[in-house]
Amino acid sequence: MGHADRRSRLESARARHLEELFELLRMPSVSAHSSSKETMYTCAHWLRQKLEDAGLQAVVDDTDRWPVVYGERLVDPLLPTVLIYGHYDVQPPDPLNLWTTPPFEPTVRDGNIYARGATDDKGQMYSYVKALEVLQHEPDVLNRLNIKMIIEGEEEVGSPSLRPYLDKYKERLACDVILISDSSMYASGKPSVMIGLRGLSYLEVKVEGPSHDLHSGLYGGAAPNPIHALSQMIASLHDADGRVTVPGFYDDVLALSDDEREVQRAYSQSSEAFCEEIGANQEIGERGYSILERTTSRPCLDINGIWGGYIEEGSKTVLPSKAEAKLSCRLVPHQDPHKIAKLVGEHLVRIAPPAYRASYFVHDGGAPYLADPSSKAVEAVCAALHTVWNAEALKLRGGGSIPIVSDFKQVLGADSVLMGLGLNDDRLHSPDEKFGLENYYQGIRACAEALTQLGREDFRAR
Secondary structure, three states, rough: HHHHHHHHHHHHOHHHHHHHHHHHHOOOOOOOOOHHHHHHHHHHHHHHHHHHOOEEEEEOOOOOOOOEEEEEEEOOOOOOOEOOOOOOOOOOOHHHHHOOOOOOEEEEEEEEEEOOOOOOOOHHHHHHHHHHHHHOOHHHHOOEEEEEEEEEOOOOOOOOHHHHHHHHOOOOOOOOOEOOOOOOOOEEEEEEEEEEOOOOEEEEEEEEOOOOOOOOOOOHHOOOHHHHHHHHHHHOOEEOOOOOOOOOOOOOOOOOOHHHHHHHHHOOHHHHHHHHHHHOOOOOOOOOOOOOHHHHOOOOOEHHHHHHEOHHHHOOOOOOEEEEEEEEEEEOOOHHHHHHHHHHHHHHHOOOOOEEEEEEEEOEEEOEOOOOOOOOOHHHHHHHHHHHOOOOOOOEEEEEOHHHHHHHHHHHHOOOEEEEEOOOOOOOEEEEEOEEEHHHHHHHHHHHHHHHHHHOOOOOOO
16 A cells, blocks of 8 residues: 555544544653552553554563553564654643643644643654554555564653663564654754754752751841852852853763754754743853754753742741752763763762752763764654655754663664654643644654655665
8 A cells, every 4th residue: 555545544543543642641640659550550551452453462561660561563583673662651740720721631722732741752652553553554564574662651750660671671672773752853844853862960969057947037147048058059050151160071072073063053043033932031051052052962950949948928037957959961972971960969069168068869860872863774764754744854963861762772782763743842841731733643654654664675774
């Protein structure tokens, strides 16, 4: 069957594909909440059945925390093997009062699906499931490939169980290339393949002063205030040019080539467009780099949360005994997340004023990733995107982090190709997360076409 037959079948199934996605989005599979246990297992088993319906043999595997869904359709060990990765867990929906409609009651408005997980990653992940379903009618495509799919439930909490899962099932998961859609297109109608991802270091810092909270009238002016100290410490982490001041922070950074910088600058948003998109007055960051470079190809350090003292309604004149903050660093190739976390944490301890005690705690992170932009797999996916969107696919780096991508490379020895189906303004992790209806429908086509291209005779990742 040709593309016209495939498109006809996809068109006729639109309503059902949307309703199935809605059913998936109604499940509050928040991996950060221990209270989600029943929903997490319900979601995993629902997906197992959908993989079965799409022609794969599927199982639900327990881990130390949330289950992994795995499916496979094996034809011949001599054929290329594609592993598809996605995740079914979602971020917490808070703050609930900022959602226009409830986060787990999917709604269509202005051509978009609004729900938690709509684009990150249920909508994008489920596009592959529906692509596999439609390809059941095209054995000439499916019989050229071995297909495996893994859907985890812990991506939003750092994938702590997936590395042990990869080690345990290394032979089962062996593949030539990994397809992932958990990212964004460059812009609407402008498809792109991410050839790189930034890594992540995440830590918390605590600053302590007096042994207990104090009355600000009796002690204010003489007692150390940890909020003051922490604010000063955080303010010192960047200089006037937007560079991180932690010694050694940039030592291992892989610089962009002149050609790469030219491409990044050519496709970078203007300051005006960027500020309009995020609702800000002015952009900030490292001087001398375009916005696209700053958000994808240069490392950065951000404060994700800060607290201490009294923050409830009304007033309370108190001097807090401690103040805390959460920090994240986005890293680029050659930077090591453990090294960076230690550098930043020890720097914060070192610069704490003498009247205070500072300590830090490191969370799970992930290494940066960079693929070969000229690989056959990347070219195959770019060809698929061109077929669907009738536009040349850009090869760009992404600013986000998917920690498991570097683990895939280390354990399975396979490169990942990231085919973004969402948009940057889909409000990932924020209230009113969305996924365009056409991005979903075209995304299913793109997933089917990517598998078609990867099954062609001239593709051999081995």
